[in-house]
Amino acid sequence: MKLSFATAILSLSLLSFLGAAGAAPAASKSAKVTKVVKATKVTKAKAKPSARQARKVRSVVLRRPAAFVPAVATFGMAAGLHAVDDPLALKSSVAYVLDQNTNEVLFSKNPQAVLPIASITKLMTALVVVEAGLSLDEKLTVTEEDIDTEKHTRSRLAVGTALTRGEMLHLALMASENRAANALGRHYPGGMSAFVAAMNAKAVSLGMADTHYAEPTGLSSRNQSSAKDLATLVNVTSQVPLLRDLSTSRETRVSLGKRLVQFRSTNGLLSNPLWDIGLQKTGFINEAGKCVVMQARMAGRQLIMVFLDSSGKASRIADAERVRKWLATQGDTATPSAKL
Structure with a gap:
């Protein structure tokens, strides 16, 4: 009572x-x-x-308040990167905006920081698969080896699911499907170890000195890179038409047994008419925070944008919007003064 x-x-x-x-x-x-x-x-x-x-x-009972449990700190938080101020008050601890045609840096915040990159890893996964010239029509089967034992994430691709390599590539880039990405690595000539070696070899060939890959999904915090290296990766992958198309696809339907299952993109900006995105990839694990990389046309320029370790559910998208609006006001006057 x-x-x-x-x-x-x-x-x-x-x-x-x-x-x-x-x-x-x-x-x-x-x-x-x-x-x-x-x-x-x-x-x-x-x-x-x-x-x-x-x-x-x-009957009056006094209860102690519940103990406060702090959130898990990202690598960027632990390194104090969020304490660095920037002119746009971004929530991302790392931000980088590059003119793809002139290589002019328009905005930069902690560009040298090496952090976990989560599912942005899948861009390199896709690049290695495509450059290997493997058949996109070959059927690949999900096995227990593709189950996430790192973060215990779920998947709608049950063990035994058979999809073409092209479908696996589509789900990995658009919906960030971890089992699809892992299956792509397993079915590489020489198996998973050969695939990861190819990922790291490609990074070296591109001059991505701050980058290291441990597996093809991004679930491991050992997959790390810097904003400058990721800008290089976006520049290369954005020149592959298939990767542009698959990464910017908003949704697709895949036949899983007797069901036709719909998968959607993890990047809501693809539905925003103010954005003209040519390639994108999002990522998240606790150690990395919210991340996103994109190639987009705005303010009359073809830009590459990198946002890492963003704090907040929608903050990476909000940061991208802040930069878009800032660029709209700058026009051709954006200068290195915005760099940090």
Whole structure:
């Protein structure tokens, strides 16, 4: 039963009186308590529901507040990168905007920081698969080896699911399907170890000195890179028509057994008419925070944008919007003064 306002006031007065009486002699305290009890009885006699009120007073329970559990710190938070201010007050600890045609850096924040990159890894996964010239029509089967034992994420691709390499590539880039990406690596000539070696070899050939890959999904925090290296990767992958098309696809339907299952893009900006995106990839694990890389046309320029370790559910998209609006006001006057 809930306490009424009058009953709550009465109970607080009674508790306060008893607390004060504890400092007086025992006989005096007993007498005062008796008077309080009698006074309470008189009040109850006048007001019919007195017995209920007495029971309500005794039922008051004080509970300790729940202990506060702090959020898991990203690598960027641990390194103090979020403490770096920037002119646009971005929530991302790393930001990088590059003119793809002139290589002019228009905005830069902690560009040399090497951090986990989560599912942005899948851009390199896709690039290695395409450059290997493997058949996109070959059927690949999901096995127990593709189950995520790193972060224990779920997947709609059950063990035994058979899709073409092209479909796996589509789901990995558009919907960030981890089992699809892992299956692509397993079915590479020489197996997973050969595939990861090819990923790292490609990074070296592109001059991505800050980059290292441990597996093809991005679930491992050992997959790390810098904003400058990722800009290089976006520049290369954006020149592959298939990767442009698959990464910017908004949705697709895939036949999984007797069901036709719909998958959607993880990047809501693809549906925004203010954005003209040529290639994109999002990413998230606890160690990396929210991440996104894109190639997009805006303010009359072909740009590459990198946002890493963003704090907040939608902050990476909000940061991208801040940069878009800033560029719209700058026009051709965006200068290195925005660099940090």
